[in-house]
Amino acid sequence: MLKRRIIPCLDIKNGRTVKGINFVNLRDAGDPVELAAEYAAQGADELVFLDITATIERRKTLAALVERIAGKINIPFTVGGGIESVGDVSLLIGAGADKITINSSAVRNPGLISEIASEFGSQCVVVAIDTRFADNEWIVYVDGGRTPTNLFTRDWARKAEELGAGEILLTSMNSDGTRDGFSITVTSDVSSIVNIPVIASGGAGTLEHFRDVFWNSSCSAALAASVFHFGEIGIRDLKEYLKKEGIAVRTC
């Protein structure tokens, strides 16, 4: 049986792992390569690295980091942050990333999704969607959650699939950083209307939150950052718990 995946996310700034609370107030959480290897050993199913400082001069530093990660870990990983062209993707895939994730650049230039998919395959294109519930609608935000767009989240998710996205990383900004649980409604809605895997993100605080999002939506994976980095939830414990709750997960 295909397993539901648990994905630690490592936000990278200046080569270190950080986690923002509601996209601001960054706290330092350690060396990304060490953390990556530790998570892989504990049974993480995949890893996501987001370079939140992604500027052009950082891009090469990021590629070097990706190369170190790829040499060390034996599970798939995704890299994102500031990717704007097929050339950016080529550099990261060439350094050993399995998938890349794009967010604002995909909204501004949807054709980028198709370009990357046709060059490297849909399986490596993760379209990240930051969404916020406002005025009775789930709306897509860009620029790290700072700028609202006029896109409805379900429309954009469908469009991304049509254009060749292989997966959707859906972050509910209403929940992100709160540790009050994943936003079940939007996760359930988006994962039911697309036929590609959806990764739920934003709001994980307890073991039950992971169970609830898997029970109440058809999402394929759940992603979290700080609860793992600060050791509040161990991945091994989480998976044992989910298994007891009847959710198909990989244990090792």
Place this chain on the structure above:
Amino acid sequence: MIAIVKYNAGNIRSVQNAIARLGYESLITDDPEELRKASKVVFPGVGEASSAMNCLRRQGLDTVILSLEQPVLGICLGLQLLCSHSEENDTECLGVFDARVRLFPPVDKVPHMGWNNFLTLKGDLFRGVGIEEDVYFVHSYYPEISSATTATCDYILPFSAAMQRGNFYATQFHPEKSALTGDRILKNFLEL
């Protein structure tokens, strides 16, 4: 020396990284001589079947691969290209395995992406591996079950997770991304 077939498919570096983590050296090459004299050949790949086959034919690697006598390991698209035909752009493949590759019907999410365990398992590649162990898959097309099938997996329907005929071994999943289970399978191949 272990040779990794160089052509226009992604994922080649990850395979080299995994082999290095297990303590073996490898060479990424499209040189027929290097491929012929290697002790083992890995034929990896992530990509699209028809453009990959065209690339292999242009480089003459189709006949080189078919002439190899040492153990060969096809991975993911590598496995599919060793089959007889792929529905992906109606592509004639190398035909080492008498099996066809078909598109998953869209009754569940496609691609089949993530960790899945085995239904059945046999053969040298899986020494020390149990059917309950999970390995990492990413694919939208699946190889049908045939006489060459050595492992099966169930997603939407049962399909070949691994195949073997003579010196040709292949996995639909990615051993290089399958944590300790994958390391074991790769090691089994490297120690053949």
